[in-house]
Amino acid sequence: MSGSREPGTEVDVVVVGAGFAGLSAAERLVSTGRSVLVLEGRDRVGGRSLSGEVAGVKVDLGATWVARRHTAVRDLASRVGCTTTDQFAQGRNVLWMAGRRRTYSGTIPKVSPAALVDMARMQAAVNKLVATIDVNAAWETPGASRLDAVSFGEWLDRKNALPSTRALMTVISKVQWGCTPGDVSLLHALRYIRSAGGLDHMLDVDGGQQQDRIVETTQEIAKRVAERLGDRVRLDTPVRRITQDDKSGVTVRTDSGEIRARYAIVTAAPAHRAAIEFDPALPERADGLARAWRMGVLSKAFVAYETPFWRADGCSGEAVTDTGTVFITFDVSPAAGGPGVLMAFCDPRVFDAFSLEARRDRVVEQLADLYGPRALSPIDYMDHCWGAEPFAPGGPNPAVAPYATYSFGKALAEPHGLVHWAGTETAGEWAGTMNGAVLTGQRAAERVAALLSGDVRAEALR
Missing domain, CATH: 3.90.660.10 (Polyamine Oxidase; Chain A, domain 2)
Structure with a gap:
């Protein structure tokens, strides 16, 4: 019933989304003794991780690989018994x-001597630009507005990339952003390449981002974390509205009722934030982010x-x-x-x-x-x-067109009052990976836990 509140729905923190960021945030908050409720609109946990089975073999329909340097998600997997x-x-x-x-x-495919030379030339050009990117705030990189004014595809054209090089860059673009180079801004592409540890680390299997798979599947990690959280995780519960004020905290409305909390952590991808009504409304930059940062496919x-x-x-x-x-x-x-x-x-x-x-x-x-x-x-x-x-x-990641990173990127992780953001898109290093999602969930939880501790001290002094 609209406006109703079920018993036990007053918690310290409401976490929106039961992907790797949301579950990691909830786990970290619970470890500090805070009461948490995780609300997930899907009928499952895992976000963009999903298990399937073919010929009796478990497979990853979504997120698949972990690099050696992805220590946060590897630690999480180890703690829940995944290999x-x-x-x-x-x-x-x-x-x-x-x-x-x-x-x-x-x-790198060895098509012809000329193609190899051209691919090496373009890799060097990409790496030169990647080295200039502020991984934690790409929109503050010197020349960011210029880099964001052209698409990755337009830049390849300007550099006179050979068809073979263009074809390989198109494969990279499709895998990373779910779109062609012409659909993603150069700044956005450079940000993700920098966050992935560089072009070589992004592409490599041995020692790179495709180094390892999870035997039990990546979604199994999320399932096991959710099992530990127990009834703190609610599925089939899409969040419709988040209302907040400084005195009473936040009220989160779902189809089945309302939950009161002191803070909210929203882990939805930027485009999916638009499905939630916020009161007070999101600032212009944050609202523009939700509209402009469409998901790839x-x-x-x-x-x-x-x-x-x-x-x-x-x-x-x-x-x-x-x-x-x-x-x-x-x-x-x-x-x-x-x-x-x-x-x-x-x-x-x-x-x-x-x-x-x-x-x-x-x-x-x-x-x-x-x-x-x-x-x-x-x-x-x-x-x-x-x-x-x-x-x-x-998925797998936002396919952000020109101008939208420079204009709206700052709103990725900028809190909206009592609402804090997490999710792999908000990461600096490892944005676009499960590792980035875990790190952002943990960081958001730590920020909110510190704020809650401050609240407790303030109340004790009254």
């Missing part, structure tokens, strides 16, 4: 470009075979292609004996609108181009379209 396994990367990678299939070793497919047959052919299962539905693949098979499982990143523009059967056919046919006719005989298939999610759709 890591190396991302398989032995053998030669496959490149399909301009209608031709090649194989190569290493991170990405889809994933998993195709299972009796064995990872591509390994016998000397292939790693990693492929990059410049055409079709699939644009990159990885081998996520549990063992050499099988089943063999290929994970394929798919372009939603030529994927999401089709039936499950048509999507399967498109992916399988393209895998046959990459790995041969044995790819035409899978034993299982599944996919997930993040743009079609019924609640908080999109």
Whole structure:
């Protein structure tokens, strides 16, 4: 009933969102003795982490990898009993470009001497700009307005990038931001590359961001944290309105009633903040952030075979292609004996609108181009379209167009009265990763805990 308040719904802190940021914030607050309630609009925890199963193998439909340097999420995984396994990367990678299939070793495809020289030139140009970026406040970087006035794609054009270099940068853009280079600002792209530890760390498997996977899946980490929090986590409870005043704290309204708290931590992605009504209203910059920082869109497919047959052919299962539905693949098979499982990143523009059967056919046919006719005989298939999610759709990260980072970026983590923000987008280092989400949740919790301690001291002096 609207306006009603259930017993036990007065807490120190309400956390909005049960992804890695929200659960980490709640866990940290509980450890300080604070009462917490986590409200999640979905029917599950994990946010952009979601488990699936193909041929009896658990797979990550969303967030997948952890780097060695992702110590926060690795520590969290270890504490709840989840384990890591190396991302398989032995053998030669496959490149399909301009209608031709090649194989190569290493991170960057070796198309031709001229293409290699051009790719090295563009990497150097990117790295030079990345070095100037303030990772904690990219909008305050010298020349930020200029960097934000052009798209990543326009910059590549101005630098006369060769088609092969442009194709590889397009793959990077699709994986990182769920869009093409022309849809994301140069400043936003540079910010994420800097936060990822540089272009090499962003792209590499061995020693890079694709170093390890979670055996139990990344969502299992969130599930186990939520189990520890118990009835402090409420699912199917979208937040509709947050009202606040300095004297009585915040009132959070959901479809089932109201919750009173002294502070709120909102972990929704910037675009999804717009689904919540705030009273008092968000400042202009924060409101603009919610409107301008739209989410990218990405889809994933998993195709299972009796064995990872591509390994016998000397292939790693990693492929990059410049055409079709699939644009990159990885081998996520549990063992050499099988089943063999290929994970394929798919372009939603030529994927999401089709039936499950048509999507399967498109992916399988393209895998046959990459790995041969044995790819035409899978034993299982599944996919997930993040743009079609019924609640908080999109991912993996915001696809922020020119001007929006410089204009609105400061509002990412700037508190709105008693409302504090967390979520991977608000991170400096490791923005866009689960590690960034964990760190921001912990930091927001620590800030709010310190404020609560100040409140307690003030009340004691009255």
